[in-house]
Amino acid sequence: MQFGAKPLFENVNVKFGEGYRYGLIGANGAGKSTLLNTISGFLKPKQGELAFKGKPLPKRPDRIVQAGICHVPEGRLVFANLSVEDNLKMGAFLRNDREGVSSDLERVYGLFPRLKERLKQSAGTLSGGEQQMLAMGRALMTDGELILMDEPSLGLAPILVQTVFDIIEEFRKLGKTILLVEQNAYKALEVADRAYVLEQGRIVKAGPAAEVKADPSVRAAYLGTESAVGG
Structure with a gap:
């Protein structure tokens, strides 16, 4: 896969099993x-x-979402001027199954009671942890x-970091497959079922x-001692 004069990725082949959690770590x-x-x-x-489920992946982000892939980006990127409720509904913008959307809204409220308490509040006024919850709910x-x-845990207080990883486990229970990039490599490997190590564009x-x-070699490069990472 090439972006500039030199290939950035070489033969990256990541296989996903339904309902599994995958950790992607690297410097x-x-x-x-x-x-x-x-x-x-x-x-x-x-x-x-890129291919997903045996078919070439569409080029447009909206078509990729329709194909079954969604992205919780670094920095959350919520719609700051919209309410919490409208942010969640934006996640369902491409769906036309009203009953399914209503059911999923209730599921999100169950997973994130704090969001239900702030439905009419502007997303930009939420705390960092609440914005992360909103991005995951969306x-x-x-x-x-x-x-x-x-x-997902970047910049969050330790108690909220644990909440994020608890929710990732709930996602798995819902049958979602997760590809997780996480600065806390130790935690990522704790929560993942399978892991990949990426170095200079190659899965090593x-x-x-x-x-x-x-x-x-992974412990030396990314984990340090157990005492250094709290585990």
Whole structure:
């Protein structure tokens, strides 16, 4: 997959099993967020192609959402001037199943009671943790099968970080498949079923998350000592 003069990604082949959680770890600049932004159509490669469920992925972001992929971007990117309720409904913009949308709204309110308390509040006035909840709730409203999550715990207080990862577990229970990019590699490998290590645009290691986490080279490069990461 090529963006400039040189290929950025080489033979990146990530396979997803329905309902599983996948952790994507790597150093800053390895291409993790770029890969997610490419999958969701925000970046356009000059060469290479992406396939999902055996079919070439559409080029436009809205068509990619319709194909079953949604993106919770780094920095949340909520619609600041819209209410919480309208932000959630924007997630369902491409859907025409009213009963399904209503059911999913109730599901989001159940997962995020704090959002239900703030339905009419402007999203831009929410705390960082509440905005992250809103971004995750908005993703659920797309009814996507694969949810791309980019740094969901970035900038959050520790108690809210745990809440985010608890919700990721709830997503799995709903049958959602998750590809997680997370600055806290230790936590990402704890929550994931399977993990990939990305270095300079190449997947250099893949396997069950527990095995990747135990690998000495991964521990040295990304995890440090257990005491350093609190585990």
